[in-house]
Amino acid sequence: MRILRQTVYVVGHKNPDTDSVCSALGYAALKRGLGFPDYFAARAGVVGTEARFLLRRFGLDAPLYLPDVKTKVQDVMKTDLLSVPMDAPIKQVYHRLQETHGKLAVIQRPDGSLGGIVTNSDLAMAFMGAVESDQHYLRFSLRTLLDVMQGTLLCGDIDAVVSGQIFIAAMSPPTMKRFLQPGAIIITGDRTEAQKIAAEVSACLIITGNAKIDPEVLAIASQRNMPVIVAPGDTYMAVRNVGLSRAVSDVMNQEPIVFAPEDLLSDVIKQTREARHRVYPVVNEKSRMVAGALFRDDLFGNSGRNLVLVDHNEKSQAVAGIEEAKILEIIDHHRLGDIQTSGPVLVRNEPVGSTATIVTKIARENAYDLPGEICGALLGAILSDTLVFRSPTCTDMDREMANYLAGRCGEDPEKLGFEMLRAGSEVESLPADQLIRYNLKEYHIGGNRAAVGQCEVVDTSRLLTRKDEILTEMDALCQSRDLAVMIMMFTEIMRRGTHLLITGPERALIAAAFKQKFDPEGFFLPGVLSRKMQIIPKVTVALGG
Missing domain, CATH: 3.90.1640.10 (inorganic pyrophosphatase (n-terminal core))
Structure with missing residues (x-):
């Protein structure tokens, strides 16, 4: 639940x-x-x-x-998270997070399990064009690129996946030929010579400013089944949009620290004390499906x-x-x-x-x-x-x-x-270890721990035939919980009295409180029916509470 x-x-x-x-x-x-x-x-x-x-x-x-x-983690985790597939474009994920005021997107593998996470900061860096030099070689779906750039495909297979190094053709043809690597993704404007060179060697040609393409260039590209895209905007916008057409999996954190819904929040706080992360995915241990996310603010704002x-x-x-x-x-x-x-x-x-x-x-x-x-x-x-x-x-x-x-x-x-x-009265048939815990209450009195259980029965004689096994379990409980005394009350309503069994280091002291000499057989107290009013006050005085 x-x-x-x-x-x-x-x-x-x-x-x-x-x-x-x-x-x-x-x-x-x-x-x-x-x-x-x-x-x-x-x-x-x-x-x-x-x-x-x-x-x-x-x-x-x-x-x-x-x-x-x-x-537990499940008590404070957020569950209204944005989940996207591995191949979702960066730009789309960024805008969806802005629309929903989210801080985190969960990246899911095809089977629904956690692939990674991406935060607003990760996406903002990508959105602002913060691409490392080794990321100039990009791979993306042509259909995704067209959607992000709002461009028009003049030739090529719309379902193709394009990859290559980004090359901006903003130089003279001779200089361009010196720097250009075959298979590049070339971005240029209305430069006919640059378009021709690109049509012969590039993997994809992107023409900015919705500029017209030379028919000869288009014929060469069509012959090679090379994608040619005409897109609005200038070269700067084209470069940004190409980068933002990448799959979000390119910038996600593939190995985030994860927790399970049943993990104790106190344990999580200890484990994350030295970590700098602001968010942690919460994953079901068996299915590996994402159940939610734990934000750093949730760790310390919980009551x-x-x-x-x-x-x-x-x-x-x-x-x-x-x-x-x-x-x-x-x-x-x-x-x-x-x-x-x-x-x-x-x-x-x-x-x-x-x-x-x-x-x-x-x-x-x-x-x-x-x-x-x-x-x-x-x-x-x-x-x-x-x-x-x-x-x-x-x-x-x-x-x-x-x-x-x-x-x-x-x-x-x-x-x-x-x-x-x-x-x-069916409690009489319970095993001794369950019987003594059936209605057991523990008290802290004067620096001591005491426990008093009570069972209302029709006739105590049947229970008292089991006295030895009951006392054995009472002794074991005394030792395991470090009790000064344990009392079992077997109350007979019709006789209006209670038979007490007592064990523990202070058993003689407690028996004396009831003006009795300690006896392993216990003793019957006429008129005693209430643990709260007739037992606990005497135990409290005896133990110095």
């Missing part, structure tokens, strides 16, 4: 839960409904079982997957992809490459974290049970009725994050917005909530 710079991506956190996915869909739909058509929902990971259930139920597509938001963050505001939880992005808004219901922005942004952070609650509030504040299917997804998100109103994080505002959404989509909140939670 081509990603455009003007697009704004509404994206949730890594390892997205139901609230993250559905709030992104809801807020993007709201912005589009309010007249901002370039807002699109995105996700930074795999859609979970609960969210998939809601998407199927309400006929919605999953948000676009963004593995990272690092700026990154435009993002709205929903359901998170911590760098460790954000999509990869967040430091290169331009954050426009943050819509969240968690503690304020460490996201830094380049300028002021709109932040909507409220102590409610779900980001979907805030999105619904914003829609109602703007008197905008979200589509029924979006209302259903947002309702599901509120039910998921508040554990069907049973979590201590649930507020009256969550209930109010949920009831409003239920009326809009025609769903019974309790019934939908438990159907969704049953669908979500």
Whole structure:
């Protein structure tokens, strides 16, 4: 998919839960409904079982997957380029660039692949007659020459290709014979003797000023099938036009530095730091077809992809490459974290049970009725994050917005909530490495890194039979990410409690924070349902945050 710079991506956190996915869909739909058509929902990971259930139920597509938001060449390259064939005349390419206000022409081989590039500067030099001495020997199509010179062909094959050294016959016949090489392209005016000499030995005769040609000269030329052209203008203009009739491939850069659309802009900047070029072609690696061009000004004038963050505001939880992005808004219901922005942004952070609650509030504040299917997804998100109103994080505002959404989509909140939670319990069958990452959030606390995952299940007993393999994967993740502690919450809604498994160097400290002695078997915490309100605050205090 081509990603455009003007697009704004509404994206949730890594390892997205139901609230993250559905709030992104809801807020993007709201912005589009309010007249901002370039807002699109995105996700930074795999859609979970609960969210998939809601998407199927309400006929919605999953948000676009963004593995990272690092700026790539394709995000800033220009695509409205002039493309011309290898044999296009210099004069034609120059004028087409002037008409389109372009800076670069892409020269294509017959198969469409990149042959080279030519810039305004290259063409201007050729157009002004800056031809090196070794370029006085020219080769061009006769048809092209006639078109450029606006001349008339008196004899010869119009489809012929002419080549030879340019010779201006502006001297006496004896002197001319001394300098003239056979096979030259001779330019002269109404000099009958010079025309006769040219007709006998030249490869092409160009007569300027629309001068008349001696019949005897024309007869000699016709006998040799030598092209004779009569053209308007003086000798200077004729010489220029002959030079500008050359194929643009004569003056193109045949080996430009090229990049691929998927190349990271940061890598390109490093590679071009010492280069003096103002433009670089962008070529598809497999097809070798030109995808666009990267101008030097684009390298340093880029501000990154435009993002709205929903359901998170911590760098460790954000999509990869967040430091290169331009954050426009943050819509969240968690503690304020460490996201830094380049300028002021709109932040909507409220102590409610779900980001979907805030999105619904914003829609109602703007008197905008979200589509029924979006209302259903947002309702599901509120039910998921508040554990069907049973979590201590649930507020009256969550209930109010949920009831409003239920009326809009025609769903019974309790019934939908438990159907969704049953669908979500399928997470129990995931492999251990996927299970611990299913709804995992990472935090930076007091110079330490901590990770807390949560799975809502019907019965923890089945999961706890897999405790050893789960702990093995938790240990591996702790080591690979240099975590001080990792906690897995297996939350039983019906029992209204959570079984904790803890691993990592600070596991005993964290167990003590919950007034427990560390036990590899873990321990059950009655009444604990919320990661945000009941786990993270104690972990923060324990780790010195």
